[in-house]
Amino acid sequence: MPFDIDLAGSLLTVLVGLPLAGALIVFLMPQSRENAAQWVAVSFSLAELCLGVLLLVRFQAYLPGYQFTQHIDWMPELGIAYRVGVDGLSVLLIVLTSLLSALVVIAAPSVREKRGAYLGCLLFLEAGMVGVFCALDLVLFYVFWEAMLIPMYLLIGIWGGERRVYAALKFVLFTAIGSLLMLAAIIYLGYRYEQQFGMPSFYLSDWSALQLGLREEVLLFGAFALAFAIKIPVVPLHSWLPDAHVEAPAGGSVILAGVLLKMGLYGLIRFCVPVFPEACAGAGPLFVVLGVIGIVFGALVAWVQDDVKKLVAYSSISHLGFCVLGFGVFNVWGLKGAMLQMLNHGISTGALFFLVGVLYDRAHSRRIADFGGLAQKMPLFAFVFLSVSLSSIALPLTNGFVGEFLILFGAYRFQPYAAVAAVSGVVLGAVYMLSAYRRLMFGDFMAPNGAQIHDLNRREKIVFVPLLALVLVIGVYPQPVLDLLRLPAQQTISQLSTEGRNPPEVNILGDEERIIEKGRN
Amino acid sequence: MNYGELNQWFLREQQWALLLILAAPLAGALFSYCTISLGPRRQMLAGWIAVCAAFVSFAVSVCFWLFLDWSAEGGAANSGVFLFPWIAAGGLHLDAALKLDSLSLTMILTVTGVGTLIHLYAIGYMAHDHSKPRFFSYFNLFLFFMLLLVLADNLGLMFVGWEGVGLCSYLLIGFWHQQMPNARAGQKAFVVNRIGDAGFLLGMFLLAAEVGSLDFDAVQDQIAYLNPWAIEAACMLLLLGAVGKSAQIPLFVWLPDAMAGPTPVSALIHAATMVTAGVYMIVRLSPLYNAAPAVQFIILALGSLTALLAASIALVQYDIKKVLAYSTVSQLGYMFMALGAGAYSYAMFHLVTHAFFKGLLFMAAGAVITGCRHEQDMRRFGGLWSPMWGTFIAYLAGTYAIAGLPLGSGAYSKEAILWAVYTAPDTAAGLTLFNLVSWGGLFWGIGLAVAFLTACYMTRSLVLTFFGSYRGEGEASESSATMLVAMAVLIPPAMFFGHSRGIPLLESLRPWARQDLLLSQSELMRDDLYRALEHIALFAAGAGVVLMLLAYSIGRGFMMRLGNCIPERINPLCxxxxxxxxxxxxxxxxxxxxxxxxxxxxxxxxxxxxxxxxxxxAGASGQMLGLLHTGRIGHYLLIMLAGLFFGAAFWLVF
Structure with missing residues (x-):
């Protein structure tokens, strides 16, 4: 196959390769040249961000199927190929990844030791994450998926807190158990494909044609779903998350919460739905129940945390519960809402972990009880914290509201009681977030001994400006983002409904929506 | 440009004018926050920016009132503007679109009018505070969200304003956040409101699922085709939201605590405007609520119980702001009674008069508080009429109006509500209480008792604050000019608004109000029942005033004994x-x-x-297995032999 080198064709490859190159350069630079490494990393990550934005701009939201696809044979005799491509959902997640990575790299100077290696890990991680979001070949996906683990393991294990080794090991073991099952399932599916079609293939679009027995399908789906559920994390499988977050450095937490947690749901939508539509449709109610449990459990447990980082970690579980709920209801509102909420959670929880990092930087403590009245000494910090908290508790005109509203409406359409149960998360979210905010920011000023309390510096301001802008822009005018998500959501539903589980109203309403919008324009 | 040309020009540009109503306070919020970079003396600018912004909104609202024809038969004028589609997904579409009709015009005139005055008042009240930019920025932001709530043309956008005013309320209650109780009060307000908002959300989902749209017009058109149970359920869920925002049983507990905020905040947000949002929402959805008789009955019952409960608590409060706070809860109860009786225009009428006199009362209370060095306990006031006679007149006027004494604005709106409640059809399946009293009669009785109690607690607060001798420390002094001017402007409407017994603007609500409601003065005056009930209510109010005046002049000793006979700890009122x-x-x-x-x-x-x-x-079992690997050939041989032996034995046996 000849190389087809045009911009559109290889943009995704450049997006994967650029941070990888950056990582190599940074790793090869001498330890002592930390500032130079910083500059290299910043320029690479900003270039990546620009390319991500370019991808977003050039992406045609109204065309179905994958765009910017590229296909290079890798191991032809095994049917394994380098196949990448994006749809609306992956574009958004890639932009989110490049944005958060750039911000983490910009904020890196707060890391005191081995900064060069830290930056290298971040860039390497970024390459893996972008790869996960654009891989269309299951083996390629698995390679990126596992490749991400290494830098994350190092980030937690080297630059983490006191129990970093325990947390890093726990994180890796949890993920590995799930992903080994997934690997087995991937190999088995490739084998089945060869049985049925005479040649092996690991290409996602080929696999939709697979004929699987029900028992087979459920087992394979279980293997995939377990890997993804651990990553999300769905409630009984979540216990790696608080430890990993608490021990990880601020930047690691941002990436972990902002991007890595999205991969579970992304995997479910991208791979499980087209390959196992029947099993997925059958498991919908299970996801709804698990989602609601996650919402309530995460919110209640977050409420009693004394460590602000743990609080944010459990709030992530609650928010991801909303995403799981939106996924499980399998209607256009729930799915759009879940996809949007993946993006929103990346923005708001990413920002929250940055904020916790700012606090830890100054006081070397994360205990809520150690602080008080910070709003007096750090007004800007308090303002940013408030805005992000409001986004997190889904106040209208912040991005969080749009996603939660759609998810809850989707849940209502699926089963009103699910919405009634999930809406308690709206109240509990306000309870834990505002009481944490009150204890940190209000009352008499208080900080641990030796804390250097000063307001946000210039570097930190640079980090928060784009995040706050996104919170507001997506909250006020979410339509462009929703437009990007329309086709992915509809595609997911049509994939599910081919198996006889057809919600006819969705298609009709979808048409009506277009007509209405045409009328307006 | 003469008047006619001006009129034409305004009609042409009315979409921009509508936008300006919203844009002015939003811009004001931004600009007044920007003054934070100025020196502490020049930060006073923030207040004036905020006042100007509020006034621009008010002026444009007045223009709408003057230039559009609101008296048109069979559907008064309305104005609307479509901004952009906000959320559109799978057939559900929420637009950022505004709508101005006579109902929202009434509301924005009240909100911006009272709002401008209270902004002006706040300049004086906050003169010595160090965070003026923050305060006025929040204050203007509140105005923006309140106007958005009122002008929204669909429930979704209304919810934006709904939560937005909640946010500003949270920020302003906890404005002096160094004191933890203030911050706690703000949080309580937000969380309690969120419980209501959860109901609001579910109600929206139900309507969106049944109607397919959240536009008020679309909902109204679809009512005939909806399931009765769906209407009842939607109304009940939305009522939960209204109950939270408008501080009714069971969610009223946040409002008294909200008095922790600066007094202008209490006046504007927690008396005149935000807390009436629930009433406004129900009036806005009145066609829907008319189709839900069971919920109407619940509203009537909740409203009257809240009115009674809050009035009884107000009777024993010593904090002047707490008296007014419970009074607000109680008056909101009246509005809910009117809603439950299907008298939506009377509810709006009382909403407007209440905004005037309660705004005035809070402003006067705030003037007393600043005049007495931030003392709020009425036991430390007394005899203040001479050092601060301007404030005294304002408080007196407000008390006169709220107590429902003859010719005061409160009397008109309250009597209209009592009449509507008395004549309310027995909504709950025609039940009567033990076949003796109709439900309407029972709730009217409660309303009458509340009228009596209102007169009592207001007179009590007036006497304790302004009469007798001064019991505080230091010298009490009159407040600054801006505060007095703001109060003076509000005195006439608070006293006399409502002589036409109703607001002409609200005629347009008639199609959905009860058909037997009388809206004009002549109609009411011809009604014998109305006149009889009016006299009873006036008598109850007068009795309350006289009783309290007597009690606190000649019966002082008796009052003391009465207060002491039940310890405060077990007194249900305290x-x-x-x-x-x-x-x-x-x-x-x-x-x-x-x-x-x-x-x-x-x-x-x-x-x-x-x-x-x-x-x-897993680790331990690994270690156990590791024990086998001793590294000695002898051990391995032994194990091998044992294995062979057992294997052979196994093979032989089976």
Whole structure:
């Protein structure tokens, strides 16, 4: 196959390769040249961000199927190929990844030791994450998926807190158990494909044609779903998350919460739905129940945390519960809402972990009880914290509201009681977030001994400006983002409904929506 | 440009004018915050920017009132503007679109009019505060969200304003956040409101699912085709939102605590405007509520119980702002009674008059508080009429109006409501209480008792504050000019608004109001029942005033003994009927306990420990197996022989 080198064709490859190159350069630079490494990393990550934005701009939201696809044979005799491509959902997640990575790299100077290696890990991680979001070949996906683990393991294990080794090991073991099952399932599916079609293939679009027995399908789906559920994390499988977050450095937490947690749901939508539509449709109610449990459990447990980082970690579980709920209801509102909420959670929880990092930087403590009245000494910090908290508790005109509203409406359409149960998360979210905010920011000023309390510096301001802008822009005018998500959501539903589980109203309403919008324009 | 040309020009540009109403306070919020970079003296600019912004909104609202024809027969004028589609997904579309009709015009005139005055007042009140830019920025932001709430043309956008005013309320209650109680009060307000908002959300989902749209017009058109139970359920869920925002039973507990905020905040947000949003929402959806008789009955019952409960608590409060806060809850109860009786225009009427006189009362109370060095306890006031006679006149006028004395604005709106309640059809399946009294009669009786109590507690606060001798320390002094001017402007409307017995603008509500409601003065005056009820209500109010005047002049000793005969600790009035305690022990603590159990027992012990344990078992079994690998050939041979032996034995036996 000849190389087809045009911009559109290889943009995704450049997006994967650029941070990888950056990582190599940074790793090869001498330890002592930390500032130079910083500059290299910043320029690479900003270039990546620009390319991500370019991808977003050039992406045609109204065309179905994958765009910017590229296909290079890798191991032809095994049917394994380098196949990448994006749809609306992956574009958004890639932009989110490049944005958060750039911000983490910009904020890196707060890391005191081995900064060069830290930056290298971040860039390497970024390459893996972008790869996960654009891989269309299951083996390629698995390679990126596992490749991400290494830098994350190092980030937690080297630059983490006191129990970093325990947390890093726990994180890796949890993920590995799930992903080994997934690997087995991937190999088995490739084998089945060869049985049925005479040649092996690991290409996602080929696999939709697979004929699987029900028992087979459920087992394979279980293997995939377990890997993804651990990553999300769905409630009984979540216990790696608080430890990993608490021990990880601020930047690691941002990436972990902002991007890595999205991969579970992304995997479910991208791979499980087209390959196992029947099993997925059958498991919908299970996801709804698990989602609601996650919402309530995460919110209640977050409420009693004394460590602000743990609080944010459990709030992530609650928010991801909303995403799981939106996924499980399998209607256009729930799915759009879940996809949007993946993006929103990346923005708001990413920002929250940055904020916790700012606090830890100054006081070397994360205990809520150690602080008080910070709003007096750090007004800007308090303002940013408030805005992000409001986004997190889904106040209208912040991005969080749009996603939660759609998810809850989707849940209502699926089963009103699910919405009634999930809406308690709206109240509990306000309870834990505002009481944490009150204890940190209000009352008499208080900080641990030796804390250097000063307001946000210039570097930190640079980090928060784009995040706050996104919170507001997506909250006020979410339509462009929703437009990007329309086709992915509809595609997911049509994939599910081919198996006889057809919600006819969705298609009709979808048409009506277009007509209405045409009328307006 | 003469008047006609001006009129034409305004009609042409009315979409921009509508936008300006919203844009002015939003811009004001931004600009007044920007003054934070100026020196402390020049930060006073923030206040004037905010006042100007509020005034621009008010002026444009007045233009709408003057230039559009609101008296048109069969559907008055309205104006609207479509901005952009906000959320569109799968057939559900919420637009950022505004709509101005006679109902929203009434509301924005009240909000911007009273709002401008209270902004002006706040300049004086906050003169010595160090965070003026923050205060006025929040204050203007509140105005923006309130106007958005009122002007929204669909429930979704209304919810934006709804939550937005809640946010500003949270920020302003906890404005002096160095004191933890203030911050707690703000948080309580937000969380309690969120409980209501959860109901609001579910109500929206129900309507969106049944109607397919959240536009008010679309909802109204579809009512005939909806399931009766769906209407009742939607109304009930939305009512939960209204009950939270408008501080009715069972969610009223946040409003008294909200008095922790600066007094202008209490005047504007927690008396005149935001707390009436629930009433406004129900009036806006009145066609829907008319189709839900069971919910109407619940509203009537909740409103009257709230009015009575709050009025009884107001009777024993010593904090002047708390008296007014419970009074607000009680008056909101009146509005809910009107809603439950299907008298939506009377509810709006009382909403407007209440905004005037309660705004005035709060401003006067604030003037007293600043005049007495931030003292709020009425036991430390007394005899203030001479040092601050301007404030005294304002408070007197407000008291006169709210007490429902003849010719005061409160009398008109309250009597209209009482009449509507008395004549309310027996909504709940025609039930009568023991076949003696109709429900309407019962609720009218409660309303009458509340009228009596209102006169009592207001007279009590007036006497304790302004009459007798001064019991505080230091010298009490009159407030600054801006505060007095703001109060003076509000005195006439608070006293006399409503002589036409109703607002002509609200004629357009008639199609959905009860058909037997009388809207004009001549109609009302011809009604014998109305006149009889009016006299009874006036008598009750007068009796309350006279009783309290007597009690606090000649009966002072008796009052003291009365107060002492039940210890405060077990007096249901002083303990506010233990509602806060009820919530604390029934909801907050069990929930916190559950959260702790979930974290320590389920999350840490059960889930996490079992995972660690499985890792430890895996590790331990690895070590056990490792024990076999001793490295001695002899051991390995022994094991091999044992294996062979057992293998052979196994083979032989089976």
């Amino acid at each position: 303990c506010k009927w233990w509602v806060d305690e009820l919530y604390e022990y029934l909801i907050v603590r069990p929930l916190a306990f559950t959260a702790r159990v979930l974290f320590f027992a389920v999350d840490r012990k059960l889930i996490d420990r079992s995972i660690d344990l499985s890792a430890e078992i």
